[in-house]
Amino acid sequence: MYVAVKGGERAIENAHRLLAHERRGDRDVAEVSLAQISEQLSLGVDRVMTEGSLYDRELAALAIKQARGDMIEAIFLVRAFRATLPRFGATEPVNTGEMQVRRRISSTFKDIPGGQILGPTFDYTHRLLDPQLAEGFVPEQPLTAEALQAATPRVTDILGRDGLIEGSPQADADAPVGDLTREPLNFPADRDLRLQNLARGDEGFLLALGYSTQRGYGRNHPFAGEIRFGEVEVEFFAEDAGFAVPLGSIELTECQMVNQFKGSANEAPCFTRGYGLAFGQSERKTMSMALVDRALRARELDEEATSPAQDEEFVMSHSDNVQATGFVEHLKLPHYVDFHSELGLLRKLRQEFAEANEAPEMQEAAE
């Protein structure tokens, strides 16, 4: 039986009005601006862009403000916004080898061409709360040094020259690039779809899975071959112009994980790899992504797949925090009719149970 329930409209309206009031907080405290969020909470903006799967700093900042700092709610808002605009097409693949590097480190080679460049990092900070930052702190201007003109080749390119590491899989000219925003996910999924899924995936979920591989659940012996962060140029083949037009640049973080080697009777042993790429400065995300990407290659590399991080259906079906929060949080919505049918059934079962347990006693008493 369908029962229409009405009467919530006014309560909902008033609840949203109260939400707007609470979002603003104490009105004697200055309102936070989008520029402040974008400039001063920039890593939060990077995360919302990455998992919201939309590169637009201003929109991500607006989403964070609207969501009162709830990152998953902000990611949800950004995902929903995507649906309001037409897609003009896909860009040319970005070339991370030509990144204007802002940070670039390798834990495998001390003396990499181009050097170890720390950039703006939390690494080596003492993680002590700094009371100076509480108000009015003016940091010193950064120091400068002469920039080398030399290129900063990817560490994997250097290892690749000697055949010590497997090459990247090359494009199959006949196969279109998979897009999980357009086609439903099917398993087994190819690496392009897996990487797209991981790139949008929840940082916490991927961090936990990546960590689980390090603790022995699908061990693959990783080294951070290289992590780089900086600006890359984006080009888009514009049909009207007839050539690839520059769109400007975006900030990306890339992680090349170098993993345990493989070899066979026909192939000399070489290191394997996992790959991570995300918008903005998203180091933890790309490292986790690279660990999980490598773990998900178990089937391809003939490894025993016994751990959660190696199970692509498990990983890919649960990595999306918008899907996950939708299903978990829908439990809050009215389930009155469902619940009352269960309640009716339970009452009936209890009554039957009581009757079944009372009946023999009555029989005994009668004898």
Add this chain to the structure above:
Amino acid sequence: MSSSGQNSKEAQRKAAMAVLAHSGAAEIAGRLQQIAVPAHENLREPENGLVMLRGRVGGDGAPFNLGEATVSRAAVRLATGEVGFGYTLGRDAQKAQMIALCDAMVQSAQFADEVEAKVVAPLRAAMIAERSRKAAETAATRVDFYTMVRGEG
């Protein structure tokens, strides 16, 4: 026009577009005010949309879809017939329209030199200065390893 002439014109257009896409809308507008912009009409009304950004597996392998970005585009035709296209990341449709206008002028024998000298060149200088500043700041964080020498030096 010979094919090499076309290629060099295309390279020139791309170079101008790259500078303009990197520049702020207000900066472009400020520079455009300094030239007598020729009569033109919108061939494509400025509009917002999305592009799917692609990366490559391992940085150099097969492409994959990383995520989308907002973009704006426009097309402009000068009264003299040149058609310019404007594309840029972000939702500033007017910026796309100004890029399209500049692209049309770059193709015009009459305006190419002026738009290069008064709009593109100063914006390019600002872009290069900004890049150099960032590169110099970054360079100061480069690690200089040195070896501790033990025993008699």
